[in-house]
Amino acid sequence: MFNITKTALVAGALLLPHAALAEVKIAMILTGPITDADWNSVGYNGLKAAEDALGATIAYSENVTDADAERILRDYASQGYDVIFAHSFSFGDAALNVAEDFPETVFMAATAQELTENVGTYSNPDYQGAYLAGMLAAGTSKTGTVGWVGGMPAPNMLANLNAYAAGAQEQNPDVNVLHTFIGSWFDPAKTKEAAIAQTEQGADVLSAQGVGVIDAAISENVWALGAMTDQNHLGPNVVLTSVLWDLGPLVTAVAKAVEDGTWTSQEWTYGIPEGAIKLADFHGLDSNIPADVLATVNAKFDAIAAGDFIVPLDTTQH
Incomplete structure (x- = not known):
């Protein structure tokens, strides 16, 4: 289920008062296959864009069910991933639950309805x-x-x-x-x-x-x-x-902000104007x-x- 590759880091911006990192590690969990040419492909392509831009270590899990989301998020947090994208509206509760136990890890939950100090969200303004x-x-x-x-x-x-x-x-x-x-x-x-x-x-x-x-x-x-x-x-x-x-600029910006120690919990949205x-x-x-x-x-x-x-x-x- 886990797929991990290695790389380097880029630009972005924003703000959480954590120390800057020498290298950021990014993970993402997805509801379906990365080859669907749809929602999951967009998530994976965004992750790969951040990998290419930042030289980061990345990992992802495909075909994650709601029932398995919390366990897999917890696994990634335990492995030391710095920012973890829960790429589904239905993963929001799982991200909030795991975030309580890993206050130094940043969680980004797609279209989440609730934010905490270390849980942010990103919208799909399609x-x-x-x-x-x-x-x-x-x-x-x-x-x-x-x-x-x-x-x-x-x-x-x-x-x-x-x-x-x-x-x-x-x-x-x-x-x-x-x-x-x-x-x-x-x-x-x-x-x-x-x-x-x-x-x-x-x-x-x-x-x-x-x-x-x-x-x-x-x-x-x-x-x-x-x-x-x-x-x-x-x-x-x-x-x-x-x-x-195109989710690449957003994933890259979030990861760069985490790396720089400038991330803060908020909603990120990149649409037609961006x-x-x-x-x-x-x-x-x-x-x-x-x-x-x-x-x-x-x-x-x-x-x-x-x-x-x-x-x-x-x-x-x-």
Whole structure:
């Protein structure tokens, strides 16, 4: 389960009154495989970016269940890792429990709702990109119905869904937005089944918030919008673009702050204005999107980047 490699350190910034370190050791636990081209790949790629930038020692564990999270976090803390990323909303309680016993270790819990002196959090502001994806979906759809399939109704997923719906409605006030939570963070078969069910209800553009949606888009010959990484390679003829999340700058900055002894507990968030959220290449498929829709989406991206438009952060469940 454990994978460990060695390396050196970089820049970042922030603040906890711990002594500076000669070398920082970073660990991360993930809910699924690092090859999922989705949430877990983003986490792993961020960890590797920090390794490359800082020359740090890194370690990671894949396919960690909620039941095992506390034990594995405790193992890493016992091994002397200086900063440990719990890369799932569902790992928050485990991080808080372990942090009590390891006050000199920094824990970063994804989208955590509670912070302590040595537990910080980082958000996934991909809802900013989801707004653009919703505009693209509604503007491309021929049926007026678009779909969205995700794992569980955690705050970051609800933010993504609500922003997707809001963007779709800006583009087409009459659009019908279908959504499904499958009740699991990683179940490709169930995700594909839910996505196919949405196509049977008329959805001809799908937001792929879980592994399996793109397979459904291929089998049903509808468009898909990827998430987290450039997922066009999973469906070269159906994935119009993807909302990218580059976690490398954030992981690097957190680790550098821990190394420098300048870390403090807070929420870290890097979105469109910071260059961490963007749209992937269209790989030639933009010819299937009306030119006026593309122009409107590009203008909205620029407005978000400049701070002239703030995507609503809505985590309510409807």
